[in-house]
Amino acid sequence: MLLGKVTGTVVASAKDERLKHFKMLVVETLKPNGKPASGYVVAVDAVGAGAGEVVLYVTGSSARQTVLTDKRPTDAAIVAIVDTVEVNDRVTYQK
Amino acid sequence: MLLGKVTGTVVASAKDERLKHFKMLVVETLKPNGKPASGYVVAVDAVGAGAGEVVLYVTGSSARQTVLTDKRPTDAAIVAIVDTVEVNDRVTYQK
Amino acid sequence: MLLGKVTGTVVASAKDERLKHFKMLVVETLKPNGKPASGYVVAVDAVGAGAGEVVLYVTGSSARQTVLTDKRPTDAAIVAIVDTVEVNDRVTYQK
Amino acid sequence: MLLGKVTGTVVASAKDERLKHFKMLVVETLKPNGKPASGYVVAVDAVGAGAGEVVLYVTGSSARQTVLTDKRPTDAAIVAIVDTVEVNDRVTYQK
Amino acid sequence: MLLGKVTGTVVASAKDERLKHFKMLVVETLKPNGKPASGYVVAVDAVGAGAGEVVLYVTGSSARQTVLTDKRPTDAAIVAIVDTVEVNDRVTYQK
Numbered sequence: 001m002l003l004g005k006v007t008g009t010v011v012a013s014a015k016d017e018r019l020k021h022f023k024m025l026v027v028e029t030l031k032p033n034g035k036p037a038s039g040y041v042v043a044v045d046a047v048g049a050g051a052g053e054v055v056l057y058v059t060g061s062s063a064r065q066t067v068l069t070d071k072r073p074t075d076a077a078i079v080a081i082v083d084t085v086e087v088n089d090r091v092t093y094q095k
Numbered sequence: 096m097l098l099g100k101v102t103g104t105v106v107a108s109a110k111d112e113r114l115k116h117f118k119m120l121v122v123e124t125l126k127p128n129g130k131p132a133s134g135y136v137v138a139v140d141a142v143g144a145g146a147g148e149v150v151l152y153v154t155g156s157s158a159r160q161t162v163l164t165d166k167r168p169t170d171a172a173i174v175a176i177v178d179t180v181e182v183n184d185r186v187t188y189q190k
Numbered sequence: 191m192l193l194g195k196v197t198g199t200v201v202a203s204a205k206d207e208r209l210k211h212f213k214m215l216v217v218e219t220l221k222p223n224g225k226p227a228s229g230y231v232v233a234v235d236a237v238g239a240g241a242g243e244v245v246l247y248v249t250g251s252s253a254r255q256t257v258l259t260d261k262r263p264t265d266a267a268i269v270a271i272v273d274t275v276e277v278n279d280r281v282t283y284q285k
Numbered sequence: 286m287l288l289g290k291v292t293g294t295v296v297a298s299a300k301d302e303r304l305k306h307f308k309m310l311v312v313e314t315l316k317p318n319g320k321p322a323s324g325y326v327v328a329v330d331a332v333g334a335g336a337g338e339v340v341l342y343v344t345g346s347s348a349r350q351t352v353l354t355d356k357r358p359t360d361a362a363i364v365a366i367v368d369t370v371e372v373n374d375r376v377t378y379q380k
Numbered sequence: 381m382l383l384g385k386v387t388g389t390v391v392a393s394a395k396d397e398r399l400k401h402f403k404m405l406v407v408e409t410l411k412p413n414g415k416p417a418s419g420y421v422v423a424v425d426a427v428g429a430g431a432g433e434v435v436l437y438v439t440g441s442s443a444r445q446t447v448l449t450d451k452r453p454t455d456a457a458i459v460a461i462v463d464t465v466e467v468n469d470r471v472t473y474q475k
Contacts, residue, residue, distance in 0.1 A: 007127065007183055008127060008180065008181050008182035008183065008187075009179075009180075009181050010098070010151065010175075010177055010179070010180050011177070011178045011179040011180075011181075012151060012175035012176055012177050012178055013178055014143070014175060014176040015142060015151070015174060016141050016142060016161045016162065016174040016175065018160065018161065018162065019174055019175060024096070024151070024175075026127045026180070026182055028127070040097075040126070040127055041096065041097065042096040042097065042098060042151055043096070060155050060156070060157070061155065061156045063157065064157065064160065071160060072160060073141070073153055073157050073160035073161045073172065073174050074153060074157055074160075074174075075096060075153040075155050075157035076096055
């Protein structure tokens with residue numbers, strides 16, 4: 001899993017039928033210290049995350065192991081909304 | 096999933112028999128702001144995307160979870176044609 | 191597998207129900223010589239690792255093959271606490 | 286899938302028994318414009334590709350979905366010999 | 381698969397029980413020309429490779445497809461000991 005920040009949304013009317021009804025969010029990757037890393041994913045949302053929230057996302061086949069995404073053709077899913085990140089005894093993110 | 100732009104096609108007469116009849120498209124990766132990222136894939140097309148369109152593509156085993164690509168030896172598939180991308184309350188792509 | 195050092199924790203009250211009860215640790219990647227590499231993961235812990243310990247972690251679907259993580263939507267798991275790393279006949283890490 | 290050029294071979298007498306009898310080819314990655322990208326794989330060959338040919342290769346679990354490679358411990362396979370690549374209405378490779 | 385050189389070992393007494401009894405080797409990635417690439421893995425050994433040997437390793441779920449590693453939580457395995465690498469009609473490695 002990686003830390004990311006929800007920064008946007010993607011709307012697509014023509015999509016594979018197994019992806020219908022999923023909200024697709026732009027998640028920009030963060031470093032453990034809370035600063036932006038390079039990289040992003042467009043992820044389906046398994047936990048009701050909203051714009052600006054810091055989340056944990058999974059990629060690859062693991063993205064199909066949430067209750068919502070089983071057998072869906074997605075390779076990225078938000079699996080948690082983060083409350084706190086603590087690195088080297090310092091809080092680097094607090095919701 | 097990542098955002099990409101369909102920029103070309105690959106034609107191959109000799110291919111694994113499980114890939115026969117698939118259209119293979121060159122998709123160049125985009126950043127959420129709509130600018131080119133480095134990187135590309137040659138993807139099979141699960142949604143009828145055409146040249147110049149902005150799409151969402153999946154990689155890895157997820158590429159075999161669309162209705163069309165089940166058990167096909169592909170590691171990249173186009174799963175949606177994008178209508179709108181909105182990042183930080185700004186529309187960065189509109190079809 | 192890659193070598194990493196446990197440097198922190200992520201707390202998340204809203205998470206996919208299949209991830210409930212898992213401790214999620216920030217693991218920063220190390221090179222074989224013991225120096226930091228770029229990169230990190232947030233991993234579930236299958237072996238009881240603690241802050242500051244050097245560990246081996248797996249990513250991708252392999253992270254779901256530990257006794258604890260079967261079918262859980264995680265793409266990173268700590269699978270061993272390292273005692274010794276020896277590279278080119280030199281001990282580069284000793285617990 | 287990515288475009289690559291077959292530039293060499295790897296011979297190995299001691300190998301996992303599920304890989305016996307496979308030809309292993311060095312494939313150097315190409316960009317869509319036909320120029321070398323960084324990166325390479327050693328791939329098993331599912332289509333009879335030869336030295337100097339431009340091919341499509343898959344990586345990850347998809348490499349085990351060809352008729353030949355089912356359940357083999359390979360993470361890269363050549364799945365097509367490319368005839369033509371066309372990008373932005375320009376032919377960038379012709380066999 | 382990628383080419384790598386076995387440069388070390390990792391010893392870990394606390395590990396996931398499905399990894400018990402496996403030798404874990406540090407493998408540093410090589411380019412096809414035999415020079416070091418950046419990157420390494422800690423791989424389980426499916427073929428009896430020793431220090432200093434040039435090997436082929438697989439990553440991801442394919443690492444669980446060798447006779448020894450089925451269902452083990454590893455994402456890297458050595459699957460062959462290399463005898464010869466030939467690139468562009470030149471031998472770049474000979475055991």
